[in-house]
Amino acid sequence: MLTAKQHELIRFIQQRLEETGVSPSFEEMKDALDLKSKSGVHRLISALEERGFIRRLPNRARALEVIRQPEDSVPPPRGAAVGLDAANDAVASVSRKMREAPEPANDVIEIPLHGRIAAGAPIEALEGQKSLPVPAALLGPGEHYALEVSGDSMIEAGIFDGDFALVKRTDTARDGEIVVALVRGEEATLKYLHKDGGSVRLDPANAAYEPQVYRPEEVQVQGRLAGLLRRYH
CATH class of the missing domain: 1.10.10.10 (Winged helix-like DNA-binding domain superfamily/Winged helix DNA-binding domain)
Incomplete structure (x- = not known):
């Protein structure tokens, strides 16, 4: 109905x-x-x-x-x-x-912009009241938000410092997906998620960084990467 x-x-x-x-x-x-x-x-x-x-x-x-x-x-x-x-x-x-028919227009919607997220060592994810205009074609169904990327640990996945990560809000993810992970309830990071036996491993996409291993209760998935926006200056 x-x-x-x-x-x-x-x-x-x-x-x-x-x-x-x-x-x-x-x-x-x-x-x-x-x-x-x-x-x-x-x-x-x-x-x-x-x-x-x-x-x-x-x-x-x-x-x-x-x-x-x-x-x-x-x-x-x-x-x-x-x-x-x-x-x-x-x-x-x-x-x-x-x-x-005219050429298709680039429809834009506003999604919440929640501060910065680390693509390196975890840093605090800041909650804010800002918003980011995003082409609707980049987003699928579901609720989304954006985070500004800080650091270079995901460069081999094409994610660079200053990019805007477009994130689908969810608390579940499949093994190998890029997620926003809240670590110990305080710090957030953008990494590949892997469940390794009784542990959760957050893998970077940069050989200069080591994987981060935590107990399952220390990691909370807050979203899956849905897309990227990059500004050229």
Whole structure:
């Protein structure tokens, strides 16, 4: 069962696709649903995506596809036929709309920016009230936050000092994933997670650093790495 806002959003997306051949921007969806921020739109889209109503098309910042409609949508009569001329007109209309469609916009959403995180020896992870604008195409479903990377222990994984780690909030991770790990409730670090017998090993991606080994109760997963942002000066 969809919420009223989810129902309203999927109908708006479908209507815009039928009219223009292009899914609406996050700003347009925010205005259409009378929401206060685009982060609310992102949460609605993530929920619809997780439930199989829509999907994001890869490699495009503004591309949504409606996979199925809510149950109360009225399908066309079974066995209904469409004349050849009408079918040709429909195909021509869709082709024309695709040709005339504007280039996809780079929709941006704001996610919390929680200070700095070590890619070296653990340092304190600072909680803050700042936010970071992120292209929506970089984020999948779920809740995300950002941390600024400090240090060079993950450079062989392509993660450099000053990068912004985009993190999916979760308290579980598979062996070998890059995670934000809170150590002893005080310090946070970005490392590969490995469960080694009765211990937890946090591995760097830099031969100059040694793995860090802790008891399982000393390490708490706070998120999995979902992407990176890098600024060039």
